[in-house]
Amino acid sequence: MRRVTIAAIVVAVLLAATGCLTPLTSQQPLTPVPAPANPLVGVYEPGAPGSWSQIAEFTDATGVKPTIVVYYSPWNEPFSTSFAQTAWDHDAYVLVQLEPKGVTLASIAAGGSDAYLRSFADAVVAFGHPVILSFGHEMNGTWYSWGYGHTAPATFVAAWRHVVRVFRAAGAANVTWLWTVNSIQGASSSLSQWWPGAAWVNWTGIAGYFYLATDTFGSVFGSTIADIRTFSSAPLLIAETAVGTTTDRESQIDALFAGVRAERLAGVVWFDAAQHAGLYHQDWRLEDDPYALAAFTAAVATYLGR
Numbered sequence: 001m002r003r004v005t006i007a008a009i010v011v012a013v014l015l016a017a018t019g020c021l022t023p024l025t026s027q028q029p030l031t032p033v034p035a036p037a038n039p040l041v042g043v044y045e046p047g048a049p050g051s052w053s054q055i056a057e058f059t060d061a062t063g064v065k066p067t068i069v070v071y072y073s074p075w076n077e078p079f080s081t082s083f084a085q086t087a088w089d090h091d092a093y094v095l096v097q098l099e100p101k102g103v104t105l106a107s108i109a110a111g112g113s114d115a116y117l118r119s120f121a122d123a124v125v126a127f128g129h130p131v132i133l134s135f136g137h138e139m140n141g142t143w144y145s146w147g148y149g150h151t152a153p154a155t156f157v158a159a160w161r162h163v164v165r166v167f168r169a170a171g172a173a174n175v176t177w178l179w180t181v182n183s184i185q186g187a188s189s190s191l192s193q194w195w196p197g198a199a200w201v202n203w204t205g206i207a208g209y210f211y212l213a214t215d216t217f218g219s220v221f222g223s224t225i226a227d228i229r230t231f232s233s234a235p236l237l238i239a240e241t242a243v244g245t246t247t248d249r250e251s252q253i254d255a256l257f258a259g260v261r262a263e264r265l266a267g268v269v270w271f272d273a274a275q276h277a278g279l280y281h282q283d284w285r286l287e288d289d290p291y292a293l294a295a296f297t298a299a300v301a302t303y304l305g306r
Contacts, residue, residue, distance in 0.1 A: 030174035032202055033093055033130040035235045039260050039304050040267030042068025042095065044240070049083035052090075058272055061287045064300050068132070068269055070095045070240075075103050076116050079123035088129045095132040095178065095239070095269070098163075099144075105136070105151050105159035114166055121170035130174050134239065135163050137180035138207055139194050141187040153193040160196040176202045180239045183208030183224045186280070191227050203266060204228050205239030210256070211279055213246040217259030225263055235266035242271045242284035243292070250295035257299035270296075 041064055045054035048071040059065050069087045071080065073096050084094040103113060124131050136146045139156050146156060160179075167175055179201045181191055185208060195201075206228070208220045221238065228236060238260065243252045260268050275281030286293045300306050 028128070030125065030128065030171070031130060032174060032176040033132055036266055039265055040067040040093075040237075041300055041304060041306060042066050042070060042092075042267060042269035044070040044072075044269060044271050044273065046273045049080035052083070052086050054272075055090075057287065061293060062297050062300075064297060064306060065090070066092050068093050068095050068267060070097065070269055072097045072099055075100050075113070079120050079127070081123055081127050084127050084129070084131060093130055093132055095134065097137050097180070098133060098135045100136055100146050100159070101144075105146050105155045109155065109158035109162045111162070117163060117166040118170055121167040121172045124167070124172050124175060125170060128174065130176060132176045132178050132203070133167075134178040134180045134205065135160055137205075137239070138182040138187070140184070140189045140191060141182040148187065148189040153189075156194055157196050161200050164196075164200050178203045178205045178237065178239060180205035180207060181224065181228070182206070183220055184227065185220055185223070191224070192231050195231055198232060198234070201232070201234060203235045203237055204232050205237045207240035208238070209241055209271075209280070209284075210243040210246065210252045211282060212244075213248050215246075215252065217255045221259065221263075225265075236263075237266040238268040240269055240271050244282035244284065245289070249289070249292050253292060253295040254299045254302075257303040261303040 043055060043058050043066045045058060047054040048069060055066065055069055069092045071083060071094070073080070075098070079096070087094045100108060107113065136156060136159070138144060139147045141147050142149045145151070164177055177200065179196065181194065183206055184191065206221060206224050208224065210220055225236065241256065243249050243256065246252060256268065270286070271284050272286060274283040274285050286296050
C-alpha cells in the first residue's frame with residue numbers, strides 16, 4: 001500500500017512539473033449559453049466556417065465585436081471545431097444552423113441519421129464550451145424541403161425531439177437548442193403546430209428582414225414575437241436579419257435595435273451578405289454603405305450599450 005502511495009505521489013509531481021496535471025482533473029461541467037442580461041450582437045459572414053477574415057473585417061468596420069457568429073451546416077458535415085474554437089477565442093458563441101438537406105425528416109425521426117448525429121454531438125462535447133444549435137430553421141416557410149407544404153409539422157416535431165434526444169444521450173449539456181421560425185410577415189402557417197415543446201427548446205428565434213421602405217420593427221417582427229410568447233417564455237433571439245437598400249435604411253436600422261431593446265430580446269444576428277435575386281434577396285452588407293454602417297454602430301451603442 002505504501003509503495004502505491006509513493007508511486008502516486010511521484011506521478012503527481014511529474015505531472016505538475018510538466019504542466020499536465022489539469023487534463024487529468026475532472027472536466028469543467030458542460031453548460032449551455034446563459035440567458036443574457038443584455039442583448040447579444042451576432043453576425044453571419046459568407047466565409048464562415050472556412051475563414052474568420054470576414055468577421056474580422058466586420059468588427060473593424062463597425063467597431064462592434066460580435067458575441068454570436070453563425071454558420072450554416074449541410075447535413076452530414078461534421079461540427080467545425082476549429083471555427084467554434086476561433087469564435088470562443090474571440091469571446092463569441094458559435095451558432096450552427098443544422099440544415100437537413102438531402103434527407104427526410106421522417107428518416108431522421110426514425111434514427112436513420114443517428115451515426116452522424118452522435119458524431120456531431122461527440123465533437124460538440126469534446127469542444128467543451130457552449131454551442132447554440134438550431135435544426136431545420138424557418139420550417140414555417142415554403143422554401144425548404146423540411147418546411148410548410150413539404151413536411152408535416154408533426155414529422156418536424158418528431159425529428160426535432162429525436163435530434164435533441166441523441167445529443168442528450170451523448171452528454172451534450174453544452175448545447176443551447178434554438179428553435180427558429182421565419183417572421184409570419186413572410187410565412188403564413190401557424191407557429192404553434194411546429195413547436196416541439198418547452199422541454200425540448202432552450203431559446204426561440206425569428207428570421208425576418210426589412211426589405212421594403214415601409215417596413216417597421218412591428219410589421220416585421222411584432223406579430224411573430226406576440227405569437228411565440230403565447231406558448232413560450234424562453235429567451236427570444238432575432239436569429240437572422242438585415243435592412244435592405246431601401247430609401248430609409250438608416251432609420252430602419254435604428255428601429256431594429258430600438259425594438260430589440262424594447263422587447264427585451266436575447267439579441268440580434270445581422271446577415272452580412274450580398275444576395276442578388278430580387279426583393280427578398282438584396283445587398284444586406286454594411287461595409288459598402290457608409291451611412292448604414294454609421295447607423296448600425298450608433299444603434300448598437302445607443303440601445304445595447306456596446
